[in-house]
Amino acid sequence: MLKTNPARENIKRGTTKAHSPLKLYNPNGNTGSPRSESPLKAASGINPPPPVLTRPSSPLRCKSPVRDSANVKVAVRVRPLIAEDAEVSCLLSMAGQDTFLSPDPTSTRQQEKRSFTFDKSFWSASKDSNFASQEDVYELFGKEFLDHSLEGYNTCIFAYGQTGSGKSYTMMGTESEPGIIPQLCSDLFERIEQLQGISSVSVRASFCEIYNEQVRDLLSNAKTSTNLKIRENSSREPYVEGLSEFTVKNVAQVLKYLKQGNAIRATASTNMNSHSSRSHAVFSLEIRQLTYEDGGTEEKRSLLRLVDLAGSERTNATGATGQRLREGSNINKSLVTLGRVISALASDRRSTLQVIPYRESVLTRLLQDSLGGNSKTAMIACISPTNYEQTLSTLRYAVQAKHITTEARVNQDRIDSEQQGAQIEEMQKRLNDLQLKLSKRDQPDESSVIAKVAATVRFYEDRAALLEARCRKLEQQNDLLTDKLERTAQILRTSGQSLAATGVDRIQALISEYTQFGQTLSQDRETVSNRLDYWTAILEAM
Numbered sequence: 001m002l003k004t005n006p007a008r009e010n011i012k013r014g015t016t017k018a019h020s021p022l023k024l025y026n027p028n029g030n031t032g033s034p035r036s037e038s039p040l041k042a043a044s045g046i047n048p049p050p051p052v053l054t055r056p057s058s059p060l061r062c063k064s065p066v067r068d069s070a071n072v073k074v075a076v077r078v079r080p081l082i083a084e085d086a087e088v089s090c091l092l093s094m095a096g097q098d099t100f101l102s103p104d105p106t107s108t109r110q111q112e113k114r115s116f117t118f119d120k121s122f123w124s125a126s127k128d129s130n131f132a133s134q135e136d137v138y139e140l141f142g143k144e145f146l147d148h149s150l151e152g153y154n155t156c157i158f159a160y161g162q163t164g165s166g167k168s169y170t171m172m173g174t175e176s177e178p179g180i181i182p183q184l185c186s187d188l189f190e191r192i193e194q195l196q197g198i199s200s201v202s203v204r205a206s207f208c209e210i211y212n213e214q215v216r217d218l219l220s221n222a223k224t225s226t227n228l229k230i231r232e233n234s235s236r237e238p239y240v241e242g243l244s245e246f247t248v249k250n251v252a253q254v255l256k257y258l259k260q261g262n263a264i265r266a267t268a269s270t271n272m273n274s275h276s277s278r279s280h281a282v283f284s285l286e287i288r289q290l291t292y293e294d295g296g297t298e299e300k301r302s303l304l305r306l307v308d309l310a311g312s313e314r315t316n317a318t319g320a321t322g323q324r325l326r327e328g329s330n331i332n333k334s335l336v337t338l339g340r341v342i343s344a345l346a347s348d349r350r351s352t353l354q355v356i357p358y359r360e361s362v363l364t365r366l367l368q369d370s371l372g373g374n375s376k377t378a379m380i381a382c383i384s385p386t387n388y389e390q391t392l393s394t395l396r397y398a399v400q401a402k403h404i405t406t407e408a409r410v411n412q413d414r415i416d417s418e419q420q421g422a423q424i425e426e427m428q429k430r431l432n433d434l435q436l437k438l439s440k441r442d443q444p445d446e447s448s449v450i451a452k453v454a455a456t457v458r459f460y461e462d463r464a465a466l467l468e469a470r471c472r473k474l475e476q477q478n479d480l481l482t483d484k485l486e487r488t489a490q491i492l493r494t495s496g497q498s499l500a501a502t503g504v505d506r507i508q509a510l511i512s513e514y515t516q517f518g519q520t521l522s523q524d525r526e527t528v529s530n531r532l533d534y535w536t537a538i539l540e541a542m
């Protein structure tokens with residue numbers, strides 16, 4: 001049965017790039033034979049090329065993880081007055097990190113002006129000197145979390161606030177005024193560009209919403225893409241089972257998926273917001289960096305979560321009835337649970353035995369790690385300039401969030417060459433098994449075969465990325481040597497000395513060695529690329 005799945009299309013598109021041939025310098029046109037032991041490291045100061053990976057053996061060597069315990073970072077952003085505001089007097093002011101809330105104009109009680117201090121306070125009246133643009137919000141608040149992600153930490157930025165307070169504007173933004181998510185994506189691909197030659201970076205995107213307490217895939221139209229279940233992986237981290245993931249190679253691709261997901265996200269018009277989000281949206285990027293070093297591979301992984309929550313709302317203010325009312329009460333219910341989780345995590349009297357009510361809503365279950373575990377987390381509290389009660393409630397939430405401490409660790413492994421060999425062999429066995437299954441007509445469980453083929457494609461994507469990183473490293477080393485050789489030869493020619501007498505021949509030999517290794521690597525790269533195409537085609541046809 002043929003089904004179309006954009007994920008597979010993407011996998012295909014994302015991986016069939018043209019290979020640049022490995023540029024290697026060979027002064028004599030002679031590749032020479034590789035030596036068993038290179039005497040040349042001292043001459044060049046550069047390590048000789050490692051052997052091609054084939055043999056199985058020792059276990060994965062994990063570095064002891066770098067940990068960082070830090071408080072949730074909290075910023076507050078007030079939006080400007082808009083047409084939907086019933087009141088016109090602004091109750092807020094900001095100075096530096098401080099936010100001030102004037103007394104409730106509808107209360108007869110004597111009240112003081114309240115003040116709150118956060119990591120950042122962003123003001124939005126464009127004529128004021130402390131106006132913070134979308135770029136400012138990203139540069140001063142969002143960017144740091146991209147840095148952490150590239151260091152290997154899981155990160156999360158979530159926007160919280162009442163309906164119509166500017167969460168979607170802050171996280172998604174508009175075409176002309178992009179918010180944190182599109183700016184971060186574009187920055188990410190610029191950073192990947194800068195890492196070229198150092199690491200090979202792969203990015204996968206996924207996008208889901210939590211609507212009426214059910215998880216729905218925003219990047220798939222398949223019937224099975226609603227009511228997805230949250231499961232725990234072997235490290236006890238929650239994930240959405242069956243959520244489609246896309247390999248993204250550039251900012252245009254990632255923005256396309258963001259747009260596609262936003263287009264089907266549940267929104268509706270209410271009295272408070274003509275384009276109100278009726279669901280919590282979670283956009284995730286999985287970033288993997290592979291760096292080839294000293295005969296092994298360093299791998300850093302991070303999960304970056306960007307969350308645009310639905311807004312809390314008062315039924316009488318939104319004028320909701322029927323379906324809108326049901327949505328509103330589910331939104332409020334999950335936000336109340338989020339509030340209880342935040343309050344429990346922030347509590348001074350928190351004991352290790354205390355149960356944090358993560359499981360009481362789908363939202364807190366999914367964000368469990370981001371809120372109280374292995375993540376560096378930020379909250380941007382969005383507030384309206386006119387609504388006293390809701391603004392005060394949001395600011396109180398934000399104050400509690402500041403007291404949450406998460407313990408993030410760098411997700412880093414080192415896999416040595418032998419371990420890679422073992423993985424390749426193990427995968428080869430599984431592939432033979434899979435090929436056998438595919439050749440049989442009646443497959444017992446189609447979805448498990450699809451999952452296995454998808455895992456195979458992923459495996460070859462990883463290998464292709466790794467070989468790419470090694471080829472680049474080799475190219476760099478070769479360029480360096482070639483340069484050295486040319487400069488030395490020039491000096492010798494000018495001084496009338498013979499090349500053989502000086503050790504230049506040793507550099508030449510090393511270049512030959514690299515050349516041959518580069519050719520083997522290029523062949524490996526070609527084989528992996530062909531296998532990747534083969535399995536991608538199978539996946540597409542399923």
Ligand SMILES: Nc1ncnc2c1ncn2[C@@H]1O[C@H](COP(=O)(O)OP(=O)(O)OP(=O)(O)O)[C@@H](O)[C@H]1O
Nearest residue numbers: 079124163164165166167168169273276277310311
């Ligand atoms: N900082 C800002 N500058 C200019 N306009 C803003 C700003 N913040 C919000 N707005 C405008 O205010 C309106 C409501 O914002 P938005 O839709 O982002 O709110 P929301 O908190 O996501 O609401 P909901 O929870 O109902 O989805 C939109 O028209 C948006 O363009």
